Every structure is written in C-alpha cells, then in structure tokens.
Amino acid sequence: MYQWKKNFFIIWSGQAVSQLSSSILQFAIVWYLTEKTGSALVLSAAMLAGFLPQAVLGPFIGVYIDRYSRKKIMIVSDLLIALASLLLVAAGLGGRALPVWLILSVLLARSVGSAFHTPSLQAVTPQIVPADQLTRCAGYSQSLQSVSQILSPALAAVIYSVWSLSSIVFLDVIGALAAVCTLCICHIPPLPARSETAEPKGSFLREAAAGFRILRSNRGLFGLVLVSSLYTFALMPTSALFPLMSMSYFGGTNVHASIAEIVFSIGLLLGSLVLGGWGGSKNKIRTILFSFLLMSASLIFSGLLPPDGFWAFSVCSFFMGVSGPFYWGMYTPLLQQGFEQQYLGRVLSISSSVQLVVAPVALSVSGIFAELCGVQNWFIVAGVLTLAAASLIVGVPSIRSCDQKP
Numbered sequence: 001m002y003q004w005k006k007n008f009f010i011i012w013s014g015q016a017v018s019q020l021s022s023s024i025l026q027f028a029i030v031w032y033l034t035e036k037t038g039s040a041l042v043l044s045a046a047m048l049a050g051f052l053p054q055a056v057l058g059p060f061i062g063v064y065i066d067r068y069s070r071k072k073i074m075i076v077s078d079l080l081i082a083l084a085s086l087l088l089v090a091a092g093l094g095g096r097a098l099p100v101w102l103i104l105s106v107l108l109a110r111s112v113g114s115a116f117h118t119p120s121l122q123a124v125t126p127q128i129v130p131a132d133q134l135t136r137c138a139g140y141s142q143s144l145q146s147v148s149q150i151l152s153p154a155l156a157a158v159i160y161s162v163w164s165l166s167s168i169v170f171l172d173v174i175g176a177l178a179a180v181c182t183l184c185i186c187h188i189p190p191l192p193a194r195s196e197t198a199e200p201k202g203s204f205l206r207e208a209a210a211g212f213r214i215l216r217s218n219r220g221l222f223g224l225v226l227v228s229s230l231y232t233f234a235l236m237p238t239s240a241l242f243p244l245m246s247m248s249y250f251g252g253t254n255v256h257a258s259i260a261e262i263v264f265s266i267g268l269l270l271g272s273l274v275l276g277g278w279g280g281s282k283n284k285i286r287t288i289l290f291s292f293l294l295m296s297a298s299l300i301f302s303g304l305l306p307p308d309g310f311w312a313f314s315v316c317s318f319f320m321g322v323s324g325p326f327y328w329g330m331y332t333p334l335l336q337q338g339f340e341q342q343y344l345g346r347v348l349s350i351s352s353s354v355q356l357v358v359a360p361v362a363l364s365v366s367g368i369f370a371e372l373c374g375v376q377n378w379f380i381v382a383g384v385l386t387l388a389a390a391s392l393i394v395g396v397p398s399i400r401s402c403d404q405k406p
Helices: 003-037 040-067 070-091 100-128 131-162 165-185 204-217 219-240 242-249 254-278 284-304 310-338 341-373 375-395
Strands: none
Touching: 003 040, 003 100, 003 131, 003 165, 040 070, 040 100, 040 204, 040 341, 070 100, 070 165, 100 131, 100 310, 100 341, 131 165, 131 254, 131 310, 204 219, 204 341, 219 242, 219 284, 219 310, 219 341, 219 375, 242 254, 242 310, 242 375, 254 310, 284 310, 284 375, 310 341, 341 375
16 A cells, blocks of 8 residues: 555655755856856856757657656666766866866766656656645655755855865765665556557657647647746746846845745745645646746736845745745646556656747846846746736636546
8 A cells, every 4th residue: 555655755765865966066067167167158058958958859758768667767867877977077086177078068968867867757656656646746756856955055065165076976976876776676567558549659750749749639738838838938037037136136145145045945845845745636727826826926026126125025035936836746747647658758758848948048038138127127027927827727728627537
C-alpha cells in the first residue's frame, strides 16, 4: 500500500540533493562570469546555453522518453551532467582559471541532460503515484524545490567565498551521483501495454508529430498549454527584474534585493506546503484561476507603488510566491492525467518547449520596455497579461471544462 510513497520519496530525496547542488553551482557560475568578464553578453550567452537545448530538442526527446525506460533515461541524463561537470573540474586542477568557452560548453551539455531528465521525471510520476495523489505529490516536490531556492543563495555565497569554482562543480557532480543512486534502488513499474487505439511505432519524426497531434486532440488541455505560455511571457522576465525593481525603482541595496527574493521563496514554500497537505481541489482549473488572480493583483499593486513602498512590495512578493504552487501543482497533474502514459513524454516535452521558446522573446521585450518605460510599469503589464490569461480560462469553454471527467 505504501510502496508508492517509498519509491516517490526515494527518488525525490536524490532529486533534492541534486537540485540544491545545481542551484549553488548556478549562482557560482554567474558570479564567476561576472567577475572574470563583466560582460552582459557573456551572461546572456550562459542563460541561452542553459535553456536553448531544452526548448529546441524537447518535442523530439519526448519520443525517446515514450519509447524507452524512463528510469534508464534519467540515470543516463544525470551521468551525462556529472561527466560534463567533471570536465570543468579537470580543467580547474592546480588552480587554473576556467575558460569562458568551456563553461558555456558545459552549460550546453548539462542543458541537454536536463532536456531528457525533467520530462522523464514528470512522465514517470504517474507510473509511481496514484492518480488521486498527483496534486499532493506535486506540492511535496515543489516544497523541496522551494527549500532549495531559499538555501542555495546563502550557501552559494559562503561556499564561493572559500572554494574555487571547480570545487563547487565537483560538489554538483556528487549531487548528480546521489540522484543516480536513488534512481537505481527505487522500483518504477513498467508502462502499461499499448492500447489498441494507440498509433503504431513509426519513424522518429512521425512519432514526434504524433505527440503534437495527441496534445492538440484535447482542445481544453492544448488551450491551457497556450494560455500557460502567455503566463510564462508575463512571469519569466518579472523574476529576472526583481533586483532592478528593488534597487533601481525603490532605491534599495543588495540587501533589499535579497529580502524580496527570500520573501518570495518563503511564500513559494508556504504555498507548496499548503498544497501538499491539502491535496488540491477536485476542480484544478478553478485553483489555477485563483492562482492567476492572486498573481495578477500582486503584480499590478507592485507596479502602482510609490518609490518609498519597498516593504509593501515585499508583501506583494510573498503573495506572488504563494500563488505559484497553486498553478504548477495543478497544471502538471492535469497533463499527467489527461493523456495515456505512453504519450506523456512527448506531451510534457512539447508543453515545456512551448514555454521555453517564449522565454527569450519575453526577456527581450521586457528588457526594452523596462528601459524605455520604467521597470515598475512592466510589473503592471505583467499583471494585466496574467489577468488576460485568467480571462481566457474563464472565457474559453474547452479550457474551463478540461478538468471535468466524462
């Protein structure tokens, strides 16, 4: 009876260690590149290397996830990430400076590994967790990610002050290997036999196209994916503009920027814990609507604050954090329950790719807008866009009813 709980927490214990070490490394790499180059172009290239492979390869990677053992794919992905990181460790032996081109190459390789690993983990969850527990488990996993977000900046600052970057990279190698070990010892049930209505295996491109057709065949969930891309367009750059809002508009310091980030993470953790304990409502769309409305109100109110309103902004940051899990904790289980398990790799990969493709466009548009019109006004725009996403959920019948069981 409790076997699924044991397997779920075994997997996520390893994931928690790996996510924490990866978050520490991300901070360390940004600081290292900033110190060595001081180039915004290099930092942009690092960000691009971190998510471009996931955006481009996602729809095709989903075919592998649906064809082969998802457990083995996750293990190989983690080993690839560890191997790529070991190259940086070797290059930094003897205290040698790490070349920028090598760091960017390793980030690219790690992103390829993540492109396989993340949708595999999402697709394998319904093989372990009962359908009525998916939302609760999404809350648990989001809680672990929130703890990582809270701890990693402080730990990274302490470790970076005493360790070299190559030593921090080696710490992340250990984290990846910890994830591999937990995957090796857990039991993941095999995929159910292909249904008679399932499309037969064909060429690689044909199967990738079949994944898109399957996603599009569910008009409600396909619409929700598109609405989520609008939400991503609004929120992705907003998180990147938090420091600028705290320091430029409100006239704060690094401490103020850190406070806003920490308060946001605390809200994220609280929302995750509430979702994990509550398990979510039966109507997931209604909960997503609540999340969008809370986020929209917090963003618009933040943008309307006067320049001396930092502490009110911190309160808004808290509610932004609280709202997040009530979206992601419902969105992913909706996709997991809305399609047969043999298609989940492709469906989840395509969903992720759509949102990752939106990200660079959103970052570019928001950067130009904030420069010309003021960063505070982007928060208002982001709030209005989020409100528009909420309106589409209410106004499009297929989306509004996509959680209703026949």
